[in-house]
Amino acid sequence: MSPRRAAPSLLQRWASWDNFLAGLTILVLVYAILAVPNFFTAFNISQAIAGVSERALIMLPMVVLIVAREIDLSVASILALSSVVFGMLIQAGMPMLPAILLTLVAGAACGAFNGAMVTVLGLPSLIVTLATMAMFRGIGYILLGVNSINVFPDAFLDFGIDNVPGTPVPWTIVPFLVLAPVFAIALQKMAIGRRIYAIGGNPEVARYSGVRLGRTVFWLFVLSGAICALAGMVYAARLSNARADNALGIELDVITIALLGGINVFGGKGRLTGVLWALLLVATIRNVLGLLQIGGDAQGTVIGLLLIVSLMAGNAAEQVFGRLRARLPLLKHDG
Amino acid sequence: MRKNLGMTLLLATGLALLASTAIAAEQCATAPVTVGFLPKLDTDPYFQVAQTGAEEAAGEIGGKAIKEAPSQATAEAQVQFINNLVSQQVGVIAISANDANAVAPALRRAAQQGVRVVSYDSDVATAARTVFLNQAKGDSLAEMMLESMGQLINYDGDFAILSSTPTATNQNAWIDYMKAKMKADSKFAKMNLVQVAYGQESEQVNQQQALALAQAFPNLKGIIIPAGIGLPAAARALDQAGLLDKIKLTGLAPATLIKKYIEGGNVQDIWWNVKDLGYLTYYAAQQVAMCKVTGKEGETFKAGRLGDFTVGKDGEVVLGPAKIVTPQNIDEFKF
Numbered sequence: 011m012s013p014r015r016a017a018p019s020l021l022q023r024w025a026s027w028d029n030f031l032a033g034l035t036i037l038v039l040v041y042a043i044l045a046v047p048n049f050f051t052a053f054n055i056s057q058a059i060a061g062v063s064e065r066a067l068i069m070l071p072m073v074v075l076i077v078a079r080e081i082d083l084s085v086a087s088i089l090a091l092s093s094v095v096f097g098m099l100i101q102a103g104m105p106m107l108p109a110i111l112l113t114l115v116a117g118a119a120c121g122a123f124n125g126a127m128v129t130v131l132g133l134p135s136l137i138v139t140l141a142t143m144a145m146f147r148g149i150g151y152i153l154l155g156v157n158s159i160n161v162f163p164d165a166f167l168d169f170g171i172d173n174v175p176g177t178p179v180p181w182t183i184v185p186f187l188v189l190a191p192v193f194a195i196a197l198q199k200m201a202i203g204r205r206i207y208a209i210g211g212n213p214e215v216a217r218y219s220g221v222r223l224g225r226t227v228f229w230l231f232v233l234s235g236a237i238c239a240l241a242g243m244v245y246a247a248r249l250s251n252a253r254a255d256n257a258l259g260i261e262l263d264v265i266t267i268a269l270l271g272g273i274n275v276f277g278g279k280g281r282l283t284g285v286l287w288a289l290l291l292v293a294t295i296r297n298v299l300g301l302l303q304i305g306g307d308a309q310g311t312v313i314g315l316l317l318i319v320s321l322m323a324g325n326a327a328e329q330v331f332g333r334l335r336a337r338l339p340l341l342k343h344d345g
Numbered sequence: 346m347r348k349n350l351g352m353t354l355l356l357a358t359g360l361a362l363l364a365s366t367a368i369a370a371e372q373c374a375t376a377p378v379t380v381g382f383l384p385k386l387d388t389d390p391y392f393q394v395a396q397t398g399a400e401e402a403a404g405e406i407g408g409k410a411i412k413e414a415p416s417q418a419t420a421e422a423q424v425q426f427i428n429n430l431v432s433q434q435v436g437v438i439a440i441s442a443n444d445a446n447a448v449a450p451a452l453r454r455a456a457q458q459g460v461r462v463v464s465y466d467s468d469v470a471t472a473a474r475t476v477f478l479n480q481a482k483g484d485s486l487a488e489m490m491l492e493s494m495g496q497l498i499n500y501d502g503d504f505a506i507l508s509s510t511p512t513a514t515n516q517n518a519w520i521d522y523m524k525a526k527m528k529a530d531s532k533f534a535k536m537n538l539v540q541v542a543y544g545q546e547s548e549q550v551n552q553q554q555a556l557a558l559a560q561a562f563p564n565l566k567g568i569i570i571p572a573g574i575g576l577p578a579a580a581r582a583l584d585q586a587g588l589l590d591k592i593k594l595t596g597l598a599p600a601t602l603i604k605k606y607i608e609g610g611n612v613q614d615i616w617w618n619v620k621d622l623g624y625l626t627y628y629a630a631q632q633v634a635m636c637k638v639t640g641k642e643g644e645t646f647k648a649g650r651l652g653d654f655t656v657g658k659d660g661e662v663v664l665g666p667a668k669i670v671t672p673q674n675i676d677e678f679k680f
Binding site for chain 2: 047048049051053054057058060061158160167170171245248249250251253255256257258259296297300301303304305306307308309310
């Protein structure tokens with residue numbers, strides 16, 4: 011009996027959306043390394059990584075918010091406003107460290123505004139952040155107009171352009187590499203993570219079980235704002251450019267990747283690890299298409315198709331996985 | 346999920362171990378190289394026409410012209426494509442910049458990898474490229490628009506200007522130039538500028554403004570429209586109102602968009618051969634790759650059927666004076 015039992019239990023452990031994405035990503039990577047000229051070079055790999063620095067950062071709080079049944083559409087606008095604020099502080103002669111701290115505070119304040127609207131006034135976050143998406147970027151335009159600030163301290167620009175010495179890892183991805191494990195552990199191993207899943211899974215039950223729902227959601231928005239500010243500075247360093255139209259429209263990229271990564275749009279479901287695979291998958295596909303000389307419009311089409319096909323595959327797979335999981339107890343009874 | 350996290354980290358470490366490729370030395374090409382064209386926007390017909398010129402030139406002197414562009418006209422999107430072209434080891438990147446300063450760091454990084462850079466259509470920061478292939482000098486465009494209006498109304502009578510927006514830098518400079526020229530040159534002494542109106546880059550507003558000018562100034566004989574959206578829109582509106590015989594138009598717009606009005610004789614246009622811009626850019630890029638052009642003022646090179654060109658101040662090469670498009674030469678303009 012034991013071999014019969016071993017096979018389904020292995021399947022059961024591996025049958026998940028995360029692993030499906032992981033498998034697909036590795037497949038694409040292997041294909042790229044073997045078959046796409048110039049893919050596996052230090053320059054290409056490091057630039058491909060640098061290119062997703064801000065999206066990767068913003069992804070972290072976005073996933074947590076969607077799990078908690080909220081959403082933040084204003085992320086790219088907070089990013090842009092923060093880059094403008096940072097640029098103006100530097101232009102005004104402030105040293106880098108206080109400028110960085112103040113910018114983080116500004117981002118957190120934007121997030122606090124979102125959070126207060128949602129938790130104190132009880133407005134839906136979809137609508138609140140749709141409004142602040144226009145508002146925050148608008149403030150950026152009021153502050154700086156259509157101009158840009160391009161003069162930054164050398165240390166800041168080096169951070170935006172250089173790699174960690176001796177590796178092809180760009181400095182711009184380091185904030186993400188530091189924060190990602192923290193988010194993964196907090197969300198999936200700690201009490202706060204269970205609370206967030208509870209809020210998203212069933213807010214009423216969570217409330218009656220003593221979760222201080224409003225306070226948690228408020229601080230999630232503040233966190234989102236602060237990380238967007240961090241992403242704003244990473245962006246400004248990478249492009250040596252602070253202006254109000256920075257990162258226009260990347261909130262949709264981020265949400266697309268989160269959904270592809272298996273985060274349920276109605277909250278309470280999905281894992282950060284799946285999203286990280288989705289990020290890697292989309293970045294690799296865009297890079298490979300670029301190397302094959304396929305332009306931006308066609309790339310967007312491919313990514314869109316990928317999302318739809320994987321949602322369909324995901325639905326089908328969910329049924330198969332479900333059946334596999336359901337069969338296991340039966341076999342246990344048999345044994 | 347812990348396994349997935351582990352794999353992600355493993356992958357990151359794997360990347361870190363990727364040996365850095367040696368930075369290519371500044372080498373001069375001995376044979377024609379691949380030139381990667383990076384326009385502002387994918388599928389923009391302007392750049393597609395320019396590309397046919399580049400391909401014509403590649404057919405004449407060898408090498409290869411490839412084109413890749415983003416689906417959004419932003420600097421960030423262009424940076425990804427700069428990196429992609431570097432990864433593909435093109436010899437020269439020819440870029441039309443969405444933001445002169447924001448793409449500069451990526452271009453300098455490209456230069457460190459041994460890729461040379463030229464700009465065309467829309468310049469980048471001077472330090473980030475060898476030469477800029479400019480379609481036409483701004484002053485000469487303004488002078489030709491005034492001259493064209495003079496020809497249309499026999500240098501006598503009231504005319505108006507329908508510009509783009511009150512803050513458009515190029516247009517305002519041209520208008521100032523035209524006013525100064527009218528004062529200084531007795532040829533234009535009988536011409537009288539009655540009003541400067543603005544079409545706000547909108548087809549509808551341009552149509553309304555053109556008709557409003559016709560009503561407000563019964564003796565109006567012509568309108569100069571230095572904006573690509575405005576001239577076709579105004580021509581259509583005045584044509585439908587039966588006013589084109591009375592009020593002549595000239596300005597700046599793709600010639601093919603107003604071909605039938607030009608053929609009717611009541612509309613002229615200042616335009617250049619867009620295909621030739623791509624042709625010239627390709628020739629210049631190959632010269633730069635072979636170190637025969639380094640961007641110094643006074644250098645000369647030959648560009649096939651277009652003849653000899655001289656590098657001007659700040660590494661600028663001008664395609665040549667634009668042309669006044671008339672029924673006689675309209676067939677030269679494919680865009």
